[in-house]
Amino acid sequence: MKKKEEYIAMIEKALSEALPPPDERPAVLSEAVRYAVGSGGKRVRPLIALGAAEASGGTAEDAVHAAAAIEILHNYTLVHDDLPAMDNDEIRRGKPTVWKKFGEANAILAGDAMIPLAFKAAAASPHNAAGVVAALAEAGVGVVRGQVEDVGGVKDASFVYEHKTADLFVAAAAMGALAAGADGDCVEKLRTFALNLGLAFQFEDDLLDGDGLFGRDETERLAAETTAKALSALDSLPGDTTLLKELSVSLLSRKE
Amino acid sequence: MKKKEEYIAMIEKALSEALPPPDERPAVLSEAVRYAVGSGGKRVRPLIALGAAEASGGTAEDAVHAAAAIEILHNYTLVHDDLPAMDNDEIRRGKPTVWKKFGEANAILAGDAMIPLAFKAAAASPHNAAGVVAALAEAGVGVVRGQVEDVGGVKDASFVYEHKTADLFVAAAAMGALAAGADGDCVEKLRTFALNLGLAFQFEDDLLDGDGLFGRDETERLAAETTAKALSALDSLPGDTTLLKELSVSLLSRKE
Numbered sequence: 001m002k003k004k005e006e007y008i009a010m011i012e013k014a015l016s017e018a019l020p021p022p023d024e025r026p027a028v029l030s031e032a033v034r035y036a037v038g039s040g041g042k043r044v045r046p047l048i049a050l051g052a053a054e055a056s057g058g059t060a061e062d063a064v065h066a067a068a069a070i071e072i073l074h075n076y077t078l079v080h081d082d083l084p085a086m087d088n089d090e091i092r093r094g095k096p097t098v099w100k101k102f103g104e105a106n107a108i109l110a111g112d113a114m115i116p117l118a119f120k121a122a123a124a125s126p127h128n129a130a131g132v133v134a135a136l137a138e139a140g141v142g143v144v145r146g147q148v149e150d151v152g153g154v155k156d157a158s159f160v161y162e163h164k165t166a167d168l169f170v171a172a173a174a175m176g177a178l179a180a181g182a183d184g185d186c187v188e189k190l191r192t193f194a195l196n197l198g199l200a201f202q203f204e205d206d207l208l209d210g211d212g213l214f215g216r217d218e219t220e221r222l223a224a225e226t227t228a229k230a231l232s233a234l235d236s237l238p239g240d241t242t243l244l245k246e247l248s249v250s251l252l253s254r255k256e
Numbered sequence: 257m258k259k260k261e262e263y264i265a266m267i268e269k270a271l272s273e274a275l276p277p278p279d280e281r282p283a284v285l286s287e288a289v290r291y292a293v294g295s296g297g298k299r300v301r302p303l304i305a306l307g308a309a310e311a312s313g314g315t316a317e318d319a320v321h322a323a324a325a326i327e328i329l330h331n332y333t334l335v336h337d338d339l340p341a342m343d344n345d346e347i348r349r350g351k352p353t354v355w356k357k358f359g360e361a362n363a364i365l366a367g368d369a370m371i372p373l374a375f376k377a378a379a380a381s382p383h384n385a386a387g388v389v390a391a392l393a394e395a396g397v398g399v400v401r402g403q404v405e406d407v408g409g410v411k412d413a414s415f416v417y418e419h420k421t422a423d424l425f426v427a428a429a430a431m432g433a434l435a436a437g438a439d440g441d442c443v444e445k446l447r448t449f450a451l452n453l454g455l456a457f458q459f460e461d462d463l464l465d466g467d468g469l470f471g472r473d474e475t476e477r478l479a480a481e482t483t484a485k486a487l488s489a490l491d492s493l494p495g496d497t498t499l500l501k502e503l504s505v506s507l508l509s510r511k512e
Contacts, residue, residue, distance in 0.1 A: 026401060028404060080368060085341075086361050108341060108342070109400050109403055109407075112367070112396075116371065116400075120389075120393035123387075123390045129386035130380075134376055137375045137376035138372075140371065140372025140375070141369050144368050145281070148284060148362065151361050152282060152284065
């Protein structure tokens with residue numbers, strides 16, 4: 001395992017290379033896309049991709065394009081979720097949301113451009129690029145299914161959690177593993193890890209915010225159960241699981 | 257060359273298989289996506305993909321996934337272009353637009369789901385799937401660049417035409433050729449064909465609507481010039497160019 005800052009530096013570099021050059025016309029599009037992806041975030045999903053590559057016996061370098069891809073996809077979902085027709089949010093991460101800063105049409109279009117940019121990055125993966133793309137596509141559809149259910153006011157929290165949160169975690173792990181040339185068994189274990197990590201992350205989030213949709217006791221039980229499942233899925237993998245374990249611990253012991 | 261109806265039947269089948277099953281949850285998403293892609297359209301872009309595969313010495317079957325992919329991408333652009341924040345159109349092809357029928361949030365989300373569905377189809381191509389995906393990604397970003405310029409009111413018609421119209425034609429040809437295992441020289445010729453066909457199509461469209469942004473004489477000259485360039489790019493290709501030639505003639509002799 002490298003130092004955390006080295007992984008982050010790899011991710012920021014891959015992201016910057018995957019986005020339109022700042023001077024590409026029309027400038028407002030490049031600007032809005034770069035604003036949306038930002039810098040200095042926690043980059044949880046790309047770190048999962050890099051960790052999955054290492055856990056598969058490959059290198060973090062194998063998964064840099066996959067990592068950039070999943071982060072770009074994640075950030076487009078935030079841009080569109082914030083739109084007036086959706087959650088109508090004006091502030092994200094302490095700054096104006098993309099639509100608030102660049103206008104509604106440009107925010108829709110910036111998100112629309114980010115999706116193919118993510119796929120372009122995924123297609124540059126060194127192993128099994130078509131598989132990496134297919135895993136990203138599955139998540140791309142899944143997050144929308146979760147969001148349609150969410151904005152529709154249907155209160156099946158399990159469905160929304162699985163798709164809005166866990167699908168991106170699962171894709172990050174699968175993409176990182178596939179990009180490192182992992183076999184099917186290894187990819188499957190990493191999917192199980194990421195699904196449970198994503199759900200645990202969501203339950204912990206609920207507990208930080210209040211009692212959660214399932215009540216405090218049940219949410220605590222679910223958080224503990226999914227955390228245990230996530231960690232046990234990391235047993236018997238062919239590579240180094242240090243990054244994924246450290247990431248799990250830091251994600252699940254958040255205080256804010 | 258097959259009969260036109262056979263190509264269309266191949267395209268409709270591939271499209272139907274690439275879209276979410278009608279009973280997939282949430283039902284409104286499947287319904288909106290299937291409504292957006294419709295059926296019985298001219299399917300110009302997918303026909304270019306099939307024709308490019310044949311012109312490369314491959315079969316139309318090689319390019320069915322690429323064909324479905326480019327048609328799904330094209331139709332998502334229409335869904336988002338029609339939104340209130342963009343062109344605010346309520347009717348398309350004589351029917352209510354997706355946002356008018358399913359609501360604004362669902363229309364944004366249906367478009368958002370269509371993009372990864374297109375990439376999933378592209379990734380299933382039998383040859384050079386990563387190249388097919390990359391060509392689709394280039395068009396996916398290109399059409400947005402054209403649209404940002406268009407909604408921004410910047411009146412550089414060449415830029416808008418090249419990106420909003422021709423980029424999808426170019427991607428259709430490149431994807432069809434790559435999916436059939438074409439080499440770089442062949443792909444390049446088919447890109448030149450499709451770029452000029454797309455521009456000619458746009459100029460003819462202008463002439464049907466009025467005098468065009470460049471004035472009637474200049475538009476007529478440009479239409480003739482790009483048509484000639486498109487057709488001459490089809491010389492010396494390794495495969496059967498009949499479909500592409502027939503398609504060009506029918507596109508460029510439209511009366512409505």
